[in-house]
Amino acid sequence: MSRLAWNGVSLMRQGQKVLDGASLTVAEGELIGLVGPNGAGKTAMLRLAVGFDKPDEGEVRLDQSPLAALPPAERARRLAYLPQQPEAAWPITVAQAVALGRLPHGDRNEEAVARALDAVGMSEFADRPLTRLSGGERALVLLARALAVEAGLILLDEPTANLDPAHQLRVMEVLRKRADHGDAVVVVMHDLGLATRSCDRLAVLHKGRIAADGAPDAILDDPLLRKVFSITVARGQMEGRPFLVPARWVA
Amino acid sequence: MKSLAAMLALLIALAAISTGIGASHLSPAALWSDNHALADLARQVVVDIRLPRTVLAILTGASLGLAGAVLQGLLRNPLADPGIMGISSTAALGAVIAFYFGFNLVVAGGILGSLAAVLLLVGLAGRQAGTLTLLLAGMALSSLAIALTSLALNLAPSPMATYEILFWLLGSVADRSWNHVYTALPLMLAGWAVLGSTGKGLDALALGEEVAHSLGVNLARLRWSAVAGTALAVGAAVSVTGSIGFIGLVVPHLMRPLVGHRSARLLPACALAGAILLLAADIVIRLLSLRVELKLGVATALLGAPFLLMKVLRMRERE
Numbered sequence: 001m002s003r004l005a006w007n008g009v010s011l012m013r014q015g016q017k018v019l020d021g022a023s024l025t026v027a028e029g030e031l032i033g034l035v036g037p038n039g040a041g042k043t044a045m046l047r048l049a050v051g052f053d054k055p056d057e058g059e060v061r062l063d064q065s066p067l068a069a070l071p072p073a074e075r076a077r078r079l080a081y082l083p084q085q086p087e088a089a090w091p092i093t094v095a096q097a098v099a100l101g102r103l104p105h106g107d108r109n110e111e112a113v114a115r116a117l118d119a120v121g122m123s124e125f126a127d128r129p130l131t132r133l134s135g136g137e138r139a140l141v142l143l144a145r146a147l148a149v150e151a152g153l154i155l156l157d158e159p160t161a162n163l164d165p166a167h168q169l170r171v172m173e174v175l176r177k178r179a180d181h182g183d184a185v186v187v188v189m190h191d192l193g194l195a196t197r198s199c200d201r202l203a204v205l206h207k208g209r210i211a212a213d214g215a216p217d218a219i220l221d222d223p224l225l226r227k228v229f230s231i232t233v234a235r236g237q238m239e240g241r242p243f244l245v246p247a248r249w250v251a
Numbered sequence: 252m253k254s255l256a257a258m259l260a261l262l263i264a265l266a267a268i269s270t271g272i273g274a275s276h277l278s279p280a281a282l283w284s285d286n287h288a289l290a291d292l293a294r295q296v297v298v299d300i301r302l303p304r305t306v307l308a309i310l311t312g313a314s315l316g317l318a319g320a321v322l323q324g325l326l327r328n329p330l331a332d333p334g335i336m337g338i339s340s341t342a343a344l345g346a347v348i349a350f351y352f353g354f355n356l357v358v359a360g361g362i363l364g365s366l367a368a369v370l371l372l373v374g375l376a377g378r379q380a381g382t383l384t385l386l387l388a389g390m391a392l393s394s395l396a397i398a399l400t401s402l403a404l405n406l407a408p409s410p411m412a413t414y415e416i417l418f419w420l421l422g423s424v425a426d427r428s429w430n431h432v433y434t435a436l437p438l439m440l441a442g443w444a445v446l447g448s449t450g451k452g453l454d455a456l457a458l459g460e461e462v463a464h465s466l467g468v469n470l471a472r473l474r475w476s477a478v479a480g481t482a483l484a485v486g487a488a489v490s491v492t493g494s495i496g497f498i499g500l501v502v503p504h505l506m507r508p509l510v511g512h513r514s515a516r517l518l519p520a521c522a523l524a525g526a527i528l529l530l531a532a533d534i535v536i537r538l539l540s541l542r543v544e545l546k547l548g549v550a551t552a553l554l555g556a557p558f559l560l561m562k563v564l565r566m567r568e569r570e
Contacts, residue, residue, distance in 0.1 A: 050461075100457070
């Protein structure tokens with residue numbers, strides 16, 4: 001079942017077209033990587049889906065109904081969002097930060113908070129101030145905050161940026177598990193190798209449009225990588241899945 | 252809850268002390284004296300002079316503490332205080348302009364000034380204003396109000412008027428009547444209600460505006476609730492007391508380590524602590540036997556500035 005759909009969305013910002021008729025559909029149980037070079041419009045796509053910006057053309061549909069028609073609280077219960085590197089303004093504890101995910105439900109469901117902390121393996125940190133964690137630990141806690149909404153649809157903007165390899169793998173493993181449990185997950189990322197290995201499907205954004213959409217090994221061919229990312233890659237197989245490593249940049 | 256109860260007890264104790272001290276050495280016990288003349292005098296002194304002063308100190312302190320906590324939460328910045336949005340200075344300007352038309356209009360002038368501040372902020376920053384735009388608009392408004400207040404002083408009809416305005420601007424709860432309380436109280440209560448409604452939104456803002464929005468918080472409404480609530484509560488306070496600074500800045504700093512960061516606890520704690528701090532300061536200036544009684548606004552500034560200096564030094568150590 002389709003949880004989220006961008007139908008031909010366009011967005012203008014300061015006279016420039018950030019998105020230009022992009023369409024993408026996300027179904028239950030899918031882990032989708034949204035990839036593309038800097039400035040391709042990846043963050044803009046997510047912000048439209050959260051209702052932070054409104055499309056100039058096209059529309060976003062959440063559970064088949066127009067997003068714009070949904071009350072904010074209802075939208076917040078059905079869609080969790082993790083923006084790029086949110087900073088904590090105050091030294092709130094890990095448990096308090098994760099409990100914010102329950103705000104749309106108007107409860108302080110301790111079990112949901114505990115489940116979310118457990119899912120990212122941070123239960124022991126519950127009483128620590130968020131500001132005293134390492135970057136990797138903080139990223140996991142903020143991910144738990146998004147999981148605590150238990151929306152069944154999670155959008156994440158570069159959750160693996162600035163993380164060491166172990167934390168990158170931990171984050172992707174958590175997202176994999178959520179998708180296997182039936183959640184729809186959309187994750188913006190830059191690491192094509194990690195994206196190819198972890199995601200069921202990749203959507204490639206290029207100049208505000210979806211340039212390709214499908215299984216990673218089917219769509220990331222050499223001409224596309226050259227045209228969209230300006231790179232050539234080296235390819236291999238690992239644990240039965242294809243992976244690639246950027247080799248050279250090309251003009 | 253324990254710390255809130257302890258603070259409430261402290262406030263009640265301070266209120267009892269505050270009604271027991273003053274220019275005349277009269278104890279509130281005289282209220283129940285068999286001597287009718289003494290009981291009458293005591294009623295005048297305690298009920299009509301000391302009590303309104305005490306009540307105003309509590310209401311003003313609570314308004315400043317609460318507004319400070321809300322604005323710091325909204326701007327995610329520990330340096331924000333009710334002065335930063337230009338509301339205190341515009342209220343003061345309104346009151347100063349009213350001075351020219353007679354003392355009775357001062358309160359109305361202050362309240363009109365603070366409401367004008369909200370309208371000007373909406374006009375300047377727009378209904379959907381971002382936090383930074385709102386902050387800049389507030390600072391611009393504040394500078395303008397201060398400049399116009401100086402102009403009013405400059406053009407004052409007589410040196411006596413200048414002197415009176417200046418003295419009023421220093422901020423005080425001395426020589427206030429029940430009329431002052433009755434005028435300010437409804438507006439303050441309305442302001443507290445609006446400020447109190449921001450709690451959940453402020454909690455979500457701890458992780459940034461995008462997270463708050465994704466959790467269903469209406470950011471534009473949250474911002475304007477904070478501004479309008481501050482205008483009502485602090486505008487009404489400034490109108491009857493003049494400018495009293497630093498309470499809104501200092502109180503949330505003291506309370507966050509004590510009661511934590513959740514608004515449900517932080518906001519009532521800051522209201523209580525603001526009331527305690529201002530009432531305590533007002534008691535101290537009455538107990539100090541100086542040639543002239545210190546103005547409350549001067550006392551809070553003298554206490555608040557070193558607090559800020561200490562913060563700076565501690566921050567430098569950490570860097």
